[in-house]
Amino acid sequence: MRGSGRRHPRGSAARIGRCDVTLPERAEVIVVGGGIVGLAAALALAEAGAAPLLLEARSFGGAVTGGSLAAIGTHMHGLEEYAVMDEACALWRDLAARTGNPFEYNPQGQIGFLLDADGVEAGERWVADERALGADCRLVTPAELAEIEPNLTGPILGATFAPDTATVNPFLAARTVLSLARAAGASARDHAPVADLLVEAGRVAGVRMENGTEIRAEHVVLASGPWTQDVSARVGIDLPLVPRQAQCLATLRQRPGTIRRIVSAVESGGGVDSGYTQIQQAGSGQILFNTVVGLIETPEGARDRINEVPSGFVLTSIDTLSLLFPSLAGVPLLRSWVRFEAVSPDARFLAGRLPRDGLWICAGDNGSGYCRALMLGRFLAGEITGQPALAPALRAEARALYDPDRFGRAA
Amino acid sequence: MTAERLSCDVAVVGAGPAGLAAASAAATAGASVICLDAFGQPGGQYAMQPTQAGSAFAETSAVLSGQDAAQQAAAAGAKILCGAEVFWGAPVPGGFCLSVNRQGSALAVEARAVVVAAGAMERPLPFPGWTLPGVIGAGAAQRMLKTGSGALPMTGSTVLAGSGPFLLAVAQSFARAGQPLDHFVEMQRPSLTGLTGLFMRHPDRVFEAMRLGRDLRGTGATRHFGHIVTRAIGRDRVEAVEIAPLDGSGRPDMSRTTRIERVGTLAVGYGFQPVIDLTTALGAAHDFDAALGGWHCRADDDGATTIPNLWAAGETLGIGGAAPAQLSGRIAGGAAAAALGFPADDTAEPRKRVRRARAFAAGLAALFPMPRHLPLELPDDELICRCEDIRAGDIATAIAEGAHESFAVKTWTRAGMGPCQGRICGAGVAAALARAGIPSETASYNRAHLPLRPVPLPLVRDAMEAQNQMETRA
Numbered sequence A: 001m002r003g004s005g006r007r008h009p010r011g012s013a014a015r016i017g018r019c020d021v022t023l024p025e026r027a028e029v030i031v032v033g034g035g036i037v038g039l040a041a042a043l044a045l046a047e048a049g050a051a052p053l054l055l056e057a058r059s060f061g062g063a064v065t066g067g068s069l070a071a072i073g074t075h076m077h078g079l080e081e082y083a084v085m086d087e088a089c090a091l092w093r094d095l096a097a098r099t100g101n102p103f104e105y106n107p108q109g110q111i112g113f114l115l116d117a118d119g120v121e122a123g124e125r126w127v128a129d130e131r132a133l134g135a136d137c138r139l140v141t142p143a144e145l146a147e148i149e150p151n152l153t154g155p156i157l158g159a160t161f162a163p164d165t166a167t168v169n170p171f172l173a174a175r176t177v178l179s180l181a182r183a184a185g186a187s188a189r190d191h192a193p194v195a196d197l198l199v200e201a202g203r204v205a206g207v208r209m210e211n212g213t214e215i216r217a218e219h220v221v222l223a224s225g226p227w228t229q230d231v232s233a234r235v236g237i238d239l240p241l242v243p244r245q246a247q248c249l250a251t252l253r254q255r256p257g258t259i260r261r262i263v264s265a266v267e268s269g270g271g272v273d274s275g276y277t278q279i280q281q282a283g284s285g286q287i288l289f290n291t292v293v294g295l296i297e298t299p300e301g302a303r304d305r306i307n308e309v310p311s312g313f314v315l316t317s318i319d320t321l322s323l324l325f326p327s328l329a330g331v332p333l334l335r336s337w338v339r340f341e342a343v344s345p346d347a348r349f350l351a352g353r354l355p356r357d358g359l360w361i362c363a364g365d366n367g368s369g370y371c372r373a374l375m376l377g378r379f380l381a382g383e384i385t386g387q388p389a390l391a392p393a394l395r396a397e398a399r400a401l402y403d404p405d406r407f408g409r410a411a
Numbered sequence B: 001m002t003a004e005r006l007s008c009d010v011a012v013v014g015a016g017p018a019g020l021a022a023a024s025a026a027a028t029a030g031a032s033v034i035c036l037d038a039f040g041q042p043g044g045q046y047a048m049q050p051t052q053a054g055s056a057f058a059e060t061s062a063v064l065s066g067q068d069a070a071q072q073a074a075a076a077g078a079k080i081l082c083g084a085e086v087f088w089g090a091p092v093p094g095g096f097c098l099s100v101n102r103q104g105s106a107l108a109v110e111a112r113a114v115v116v117a118a119g120a121m122e123r124p125l126p127f128p129g130w131t132l133p134g135v136i137g138a139g140a141a142q143r144m145l146k147t148g149s150g151a152l153p154m155t156g157s158t159v160l161a162g163s164g165p166f167l168l169a170v171a172q173s174f175a176r177a178g179q180p181l182d183h184f185v186e187m188q189r190p191s192l193t194g195l196t197g198l199f200m201r202h203p204d205r206v207f208e209a210m211r212l213g214r215d216l217r218g219t220g221a222t223r224h225f226g227h228i229v230t231r232a233i234g235r236d237r238v239e240a241v242e243i244a245p246l247d248g249s250g251r252p253d254m255s256r257t258t259r260i261e262r263v264g265t266l267a268v269g270y271g272f273q274p275v276i277d278l279t280t281a282l283g284a285a286h287d288f289d290a291a292l293g294g295w296h297c298r299a300d301d302d303g304a305t306t307i308p309n310l311w312a313a314g315e316t317l318g319i320g321g322a323a324p325a326q327l328s329g330r331i332a333g334g335a336a337a338a339a340l341g342f343p344a345d346d347t348a349e350p351r352k353r354v355r356r357a358r359a360f361a362a363g364l365a366a367l368f369p370m371p372r373h374l375p376l377e378l379p380d381d382e383l384i385c386r387c388e389d390i391r392a393g394d395i396a397t398a399i400a401e402g403a404h405e406s407f408a409v410k411t412w413t414r415a416g417m418g419p420c421q422g423r424i425c426g427a428g429v430a431a432a433l434a435r436a437g438i439p440s441e442t443a444s445y446n447r448a449h450l451p452l453r454p455v456p457l458p459l460v461r462d463a464m465e466a467q468n469q470m471e472t473r474a
Helices: A036-047 A079-099 A117-132 A142-148 A170-183 A225-233 A311-324 A369-385 A392-402 B017-028 B061-075 B138-146 B165-177 B192-201 B203-219 B277-281 B322-339 B348-367 B392-401 B406-413 B426-435 B457-472
Strands: A026-032 A053-055 A110-114 A138-140 A158-162 A187-189 A194-200 A203-209 A214-222 A242-251 A262-265 A276-281 A287-292 A332-343 A350-353 A359-363 B004-013 B033-037 B079-082 B084-092 B095-102 B105-116 B120-122 B135-137 B157-162 B183-186 B222-225 B227-233 B240-245 B258-260 B263-269 B272-274 B286-289 B294-297 B310-312 B383-385
Touching (some): A026 A036, A026 A203, A036 A170, A036 A214, A036 A359, A036 A369, A053 A214, A079 A170, A079 A369, A079 A392, A110 A117, A117 A158, A170 A369, A170 B392, A214 A369, A225 A332, A225 A359, A242 A311, A276 A311, A287 A311, A311 B457, A332 B457, A350 A392, B004 B017, B004 B095, B004 B322, B017 B033, B017 B061, B061 B079, B084 B277, B095 B457, B105 B322, B105 B457, B120 B138, B138 B157, B138 B165, B157 B165, B157 B227, B157 B240, B165 B183, B165 B203, B165 B263, B183 B227, B183 B240, B192 B203, B192 B348, B227 B263, B272 B294, B322 B348, B383 B392, B383 B426, B392 B406, B392 B426, B406 B426
Parallel strands (some): A026 A053, A026 A214, A110 A262, A214 A359, B004 B033, B004 B105, B135 B263, B157 B183, B157 B263, B183 B222
Antiparallel strands (some): A110 A158, A138 A158, A194 A203, A203 A214, A242 A287, A242 A332, A262 A276, A276 A287, A350 A359, B084 B095, B095 B105, B120 B272, B227 B240, B286 B294
C-alpha cells in the first residue's frame, strides 16, 4: 500500500482481522486506546459533538480493562480525590439506570477486613476521614460481619464497611460504553495499531498506523494504559508512568451469595509497591481473588512478554482466601490472568494537555481506573472541546489533581 | 501438605504412541525419563487399553502395540506415571517444572527438557440439537466400546455421523464390539480417482483401508455418503435425527431431508484438533493449518519448538494418526536427549518414514477436508457454550458489535470461560467467526493459563510452592 505512489482516494483498507474495513483519512479527534478510559473519552467526545475516531491495537477492553476487577467506589482511595470520585461513581450508577444495566452494575458494598491492631487503627482513620467528607462508611464488629458477609469466618478483628461500593462486569461495561459512543457519533476500530504520531510545525497532527496509513486530526488523545509513555516518547515527551504487573485468580462457579461484598484489605498507600487484597464473586458465580504482599517486581519488557501469574502470588492469594473464607479452601481453581497497570508517582491519573499542541493524555490508572473512567472522559472532552460536562468546581479540582505537568515539565 | 517431587532429564507429557516412543528414545540414549499421562493406563486414545476382562479389543493390533510400546519404554528405563494429569508447566532455572494432579495429590516434576505429546481432542461442531442427551462425540462412543462395559448405554438405533477416516475406525470398533450400528453418515463423497491416486502412492495402506471398508459394510449400517446431520430431534433426549444431502456448494439441500426415527445414540465426529494447552502456556509459537486440524505447535524436523529444550511430538504438531505420531515421538525424544549431551541416534530412517506417513495423512485430509464454516444456519437460541449457557445469537451479536478474535468473543460472551475452558465450544466459536469473515488464522487461539484444567486450590498451592522453590533457590 505504501510506496504505490498514489493514495487510495477514499481512505486505505487496513488488514485488521476483518475484511473490508477502511480507515478514514481525517478525524477531528483521535483516541489511541480502546480500554475503558479511551472508550469513555470517545463517548464523552461524541456526546460533545466531536465525532472522535478511536483506534484500538487489538480487541476493545481486552488488555488492562478486561483484567480489572472493576470496583466503583470512593472507599480507601486518595481523600483529596473524594469529590471527583463521588461524581465518578454517580456517573456509573446513572449509566446503569439509563441503559437498563446490561453490564452487571451491582452496588454490593465493600468490606475492608482488619487483621491486626495496626489494621484496626488504619481502618478507624479511614472511616473517620471519609465520614468527615460525607461518605457513607463505618466500622463493623465481627458479630455484625456475620450478617453482612456470613462466610467470612476467618480470624478478623473487625472491618470497615462502605455499603455503596459497586462492581461492574469489566467486559460488558466496556462493550456498553463502546456501543453508546458509536450511537453518539464516534467511530471505533479494533486491531488497528498506531505506530507513531504525525507532527507538523511543532504540532501533533495525527497518527501513523502500523500498516503505514496516516490519519490526520486536530487532537490526539493518548489513552493507551501502560503503553502510553511509549507513544508520547515518539514526540520526545517523557511521561512518569511505569507498568506494574497485576494478576487475578478465579475459582469454579460457586453458589450465588457465597461472597456478597467486595472483600478487600485496607490499602496502606499507593504507588508501585503497594500491597492489596481483593476478593469478590462475579455475576457468573466464580470467585475472583488476588492478594499481593509487597512489591512484585515488574522487569523491563514484562508488559509485552509475561502472561502468567507468578507462583508466589498464587501462594499468597490462596492463603489469604483460605484464611478469610475457610469454607472455600478446597474449591477448584479455574482461571488466572495477568495485566499491567500504568502507575504514576502519586497514584493519580495524568489527564489533560501535554506540552505539545494537539496532544492530550488520559492514563495512569494505578490499578483502579475503571471507577474514574466516565468522569475523566467527561473532564477531558470538556477540556478539548471547550464544552465542559463537569460542574465548574469539579473541573477545577480535576485540573489540579490530574495535571500532567504536576511532576515538573516533561520534555 | 507438600508436593511430591521428582526430577529427570526428559519429561514426556502423554503416553500415547508419540509419548511412549519419545520416552523410549530418550531413555535408550541414557537420559532419565518420566512419562506422564492422565489416563489410568498407557497407550493414549489410539491404543486405549480395555478395562473389562475378555474385551473384544484385547487382541487388536492397536491395543497390543500400546502394551508393546509401554513395555519398551519401561525396559529402556523410562518411568511411566499414569493417572497423572499435568495441569501446569513453567520455566525454572535449568529447565521446567511440571505441576501434576496425581489422583488428587500434587506432584512437581523438574525436568531439563520436556517433550509434549499431548495428542488430539475431538472438534465438536454445533448443529441444531447437538446438546441433547444421547448426542455424543464419535471418540466418546469409541471409548465406551473399548472400555467400561464395552457397550453404549442407550437403547434405540445408533447413528454415526461426521467426516473423516476416523469415522471408519469407529465403525470398525462397533463391528468388533458387536454393537449394532444402524446408520453411517459421511459428509464427503471422496472421489474414486482421489482414493485410487492416494493408495497408488501408498500401497502399504491399502490392506488397512480395505479392512475398514469391509468392517463398515459388516456392521450392516445404512450408508449415507455426501450427507450431514442437520438436526437432532427430541424433547429430553435425542429421539430422531434429520439428515440432508449436500449440494454443489457444500450446503445441505433442505428440500431433500430424511428423518431417521427411534434413535438412541447419535455419535458425531468432524475430526480432531491438536491439544496445544501446555505448549501455548509455555509460550511456544503455533501455526494454523486446516489440513492438520487447525492450530498446532510449530516445530522443526526434530520436534524442537520455538522455546529452548521444549519439544513436541505426535498430534500436538498436527493431526496425522498413530504412524507419524510414533515416528515423530522417536525423533523428538532422541533429539531432546541429544540436546542435553546424550549420544544421538541416527534418525535418517525414521525421518524418511515420518515424511511418508505425513504425506499419507495429508492425502487423506485432502479427501476429507475439515469443514471451515458451519454448513448450517444455527437458530439464535442454539446453545454453543454449555458451561456458561451462551447461545449462537449471543456470539453472532458480539461479533457484529466488535469482537473480532476468539479472545474477544470469549470476553464479551463468556463462551469458553467455564470449566471446559473452551474445549467444547472453541470450534463452534471459530466457525461463527469464520462465517462472519474472520478466518481462524486471524481469529487466533486462546492461550492457556494456570490451570490447564480445574484443580483444587490446596493442590495448586502445593505445586506452586514447589515451583516457587525451584525458581528462587540459589
